Amino acid sequence: MCHFISHKKVTWLELFYDLVYVAAVSITAHVLAHSHHGTIPVDVILKYILIFVPLWWAWTGFTVYVNRFGQDDSVQRIAYFVQMVFVIMMAASINLDFGAYYLFFMLGYVGIRLSTVFMYMRGWMQRDGEPRRISRYLAISFLIGALISFSSVLVPGDGKFIVLYTGIVVDILLPLLGRRRVLSKLPVHHPHLLERYGLATIILLGELILVIVNGLREDHITGATVVSAVLGFIIAVSVWWHYFESSEHIAGEDRKSSGQSVIYGHLLTFMSLGIVANVVHYGFHHELTPRSFAWLSVAGFVVYAISSAIIFLPGKHQAQIVRSLIRTAVFVLVAVIVLPLLPSVEMIYAVLAICFAGYGLAEGIVRKRGKQAGN
Known part of the structure; x- marks a missing residue:
């Protein structure tokens, strides 16, 4: 079959x-x-x-x-x-x-x-x-x-x-x-399933870029709007880096399953990208208090991190699974603890971009080391 x-x-x-x-x-x-x-x-x-x-x-x-x-x-x-x-x-x-x-x-x-x-x-x-x-x-x-x-x-x-x-x-x-x-x-065809969800994800990332473009167009270009655009772009690139680095890795695994971790995990991925798009929107338009902006930022990062842990969890080696969960938990805890303590929207936005960039780079480093060890 x-x-x-x-x-x-x-x-x-x-x-x-x-x-x-x-x-x-x-x-x-x-x-x-x-x-x-x-x-x-x-x-x-x-x-x-x-x-x-x-x-x-x-x-x-x-x-x-x-x-x-x-x-x-x-x-x-x-x-x-x-x-x-x-x-x-x-x-x-x-x-x-x-x-x-x-x-x-x-x-x-x-x-x-x-x-x-x-x-x-x-x-x-x-x-x-x-x-x-x-x-x-x-x-x-x-x-x-x-x-x-x-x-x-x-x-x-x-x-x-x-x-x-x-x-x-x-x-x-x-x-x-x-x-x-x-x-x-009758298992799903994993490469096709990952490709379908990956294409939807990259189109949604395109919507995030559109928010950045609109943010620059709606206001006079100043140092603050340029910084907001750069931070939003760093977040978009970091999500792309993490998501597709991880997707490429599990696409190479010979998985025979119903694909439900991919299917249900992407509810959270798609939802998180909508939240992150609004974080970027409010990064341009300071309509939220720092506390509300912080919790919206926490929600965007945490929901994305949880979704990636569900979708991209290594399928074979127990030690890899544990390390992946620990890595995700560390970044989640940092976001939950640090972001609400920051005093301004600008600082929260910058640290959120650092969280996404760090999460993406950490995943890339781990995957690269895994490939080198396999060779």
């Missing part, structure tokens, strides 16, 4: 599909740019999370389907285009007044999930053996989740949000519950 997917490569249609999602993610990240009296209100942070999770899961669902069963035929291409229409619906519905736009957002999400269910049902009918069994399990699982979410239209008031996210949680948990019994029988 591995021969069925061993040739998989990213297609131009997949890249087109990613761009539509990145537009939605960019709009979602902008939610955190709404500060009030020097802080980001708790309800704004909650809305960022609640909007982000369905976007990530909708993208992930079809991405993993294509990884296992993609054929690049006319039906699959049409499914891509149908999903893109629903993504546009979701993106157009993203607003701080989430309740007013809820119906279109929910219909967009459910439409994406049902089109993914259709593709799994198609596989269920066409395939034999383990591919048929996995297609059936995921088709039924995702149909249950989508129907629960859709039933939220029958619930008045804020109860509809509970029903919507109950469906999403069911959708997310059922593949985890079926990992050993079902999904492990």
Whole structure:
């Protein structure tokens, strides 16, 4: 069965599909740019999370389907285009007044999930053996989740949000519950999966560069704005360095698994990049108090570090796993302890850039030494 997917490569249609999602993610990240009296209100942070999770899961669902069963035929291409229409619906519905736009957002999400269910049902009918069994399990699982979410239209008031996210949680948990019994029988194609998530990550890093460019354009270029731009660029380069240094390393490992560490870990990676984009935004526009800016910076770094520990944890050697976790824990502790103690936004921003740069360089040094030892 591995021969069925061993040739998989990213297609131009997949890249087109990613761009539509990145537009939605960019709009979602902008939610955190709404500060009030020097802080980001708790309800704004909650809305960022609640909007982000369905976007990530909708993208992930079809991405993993294509990884296992993609054929690049006319039906699959049409499914891509149908999903893109629903993504546009979701993106157009993203607003701080989430309740007013809820119906279109929910219909967009459910439409994406049902089109993914259709593709799994198609596989269920066409395939034999383990591919048929996995297609059936995921088709039924995702149909249950989508129907629960859709039933939220029958619930008045804020109860509809509970029903919507109950469906999403069911959708997310059922593949985890079926990992050993079902999904492990047909591993994902890891190089393709890493390439798909890597391309989405680099497009999101492009959004971070756009924040830097806008920051320079919106204000008069002064010494302070140049410093803000340089620090933001250092952060972007450091994330790129760390992420792709790590990704290249695990892509070379012969992993046979359901890929769930990569899949679920990237929820945190993508979410962290949205947070970091807002850190850079507030680095130009000093709309947050130093304390609020510090905790936003801590959140961006810590969420990214945790995600990388999940995604890029070495797969074979116990000693490497322990060293990787210790290295991540040290950088996380430094960020959590030091950043909130700093007295100004400028100092916090500079130390955050140092944390990201140090984390990226440390990973590069470790990987280089590992290659030299292997040789």
